[in-house]
Amino acid sequence: MSPLIEITDARVFDPSTILIDVRAGANAHERYLQGHLPNAIFATLDDDLAAHPANPAIGGRHPLPSLEDFAQTLQRWGITPDSHVVIYDDKNAAMGGARLWWMLRSVGHTNVQVINGGLKAATDEGIELSTEEYKPVPATQPYPVASEYKNTVDIEEVKTAAKAEGRVVIDVREGARYLGHTEPLDLIAGHIPGAVNLFYSNTLSPEGKYLTAEALKTLYNDTIGKADPEDVIVHCGSGVTACHTLLGMEHAGITGPKLYVGSWSEWSRRDLPIATEK
Template structure:
């Protein structure tokens, strides 16, 4: 299954399809009520897709929620192993949609897709939006294992960045990577050895992912001979990194891992930091 689905795909109306509006920001619920896809469940980045932050130096600004807590959340949304899940946001999947897609995949549910182009694609297609909050019928907690698959620790990320047979990709905007500005975290810069592939490069002018072949060529040029399962992706707090993890899978480059704590964790640990290209 492709990780992306188009707005005109009949599967969006399938009997087992559950649609989730996963926007972020303090006014995300108000934006949801202002217009969302019919029967779309509201999901909030901080409330639903991250654990409460006690210390950003341990886990970053958006640590993953306990996997059992996430399983209960999925059950409250009516999600079962038979569900086809479609996620979208209003930022071309760059805020929360790709993060939720990754989380669902990481607990072993493969039947999940992100709406290519997000809410804007639906608006352009003249889809009638709803202004009413949708309340799903809850079921039992989703059956999960004890961990999210496909993550690495801060130690593993730091070590990988120094090895030729591994690759760490920082998907933040280049000025943040180069240490020229840092609007969110305490210190600007990047993990020594990490390369910079801004997630915005995944998108075309319409806010959709570039064709798979275009992405595949760009990623392969950056990755070189490194095996896909030796690639680690991070961002500021483990959210927009998932945008590139989705892009990699769409390009049929599978196995890359997420460093969840990302720069928000690394920059608070008194660890080496770089401000020039890569090193």
């Protein structure tokens, strides 16, 4: 199944589809109530897709929720192993949409897709939005998640991979943050020594949709080089927009790259080497 689905696909609005609207930020719920796809469940990045970190130096600003908590969240949304889940956000899937897609795939749910272009694709098509909160019917039991989040790496593996020949660590933050010119969210500017930069937004068309699979494959292969996909690690500021790149890679047929969840928000707080460039 393709990780992307177009808003014009009838399956998006099939009554059996679990449709989830993921928002981020302090006014997330307010924005949802201002307009969302009919029958879309409200989800929030900070409360549903991340734990609240006691110390961002351990796990970063958006550590993954416990498997038990995530299983209960999926139960609350009515998701079972047989559910077709369709996700979108209002940031071209760069915030919560791709993160939830990655989390579901990581715990073993394969029947999940993200709307290409997110909420903007719907408004561009003239789809009438709802301002009523949709209340899902919970599943009868927690989702049977896997025993771990698969395809993740910890900070120790990143330390090794960033120096290893044949491995690639990709930083998907914008160039100014990677270069150390500015840092709006974390304490120190710069990047992991040895990491290469591919700004996630470079994979989008002017309309906010992903480039074609062929164009994405070329872009990613230019970055990865001869490394095997399984030897590629993707990170960002806190393990969220990195999932946008992992989704794009999947769409391009590049499977196996791993997520460093803690990302720059963890690395930059651990008194580790930091690289900058003028």
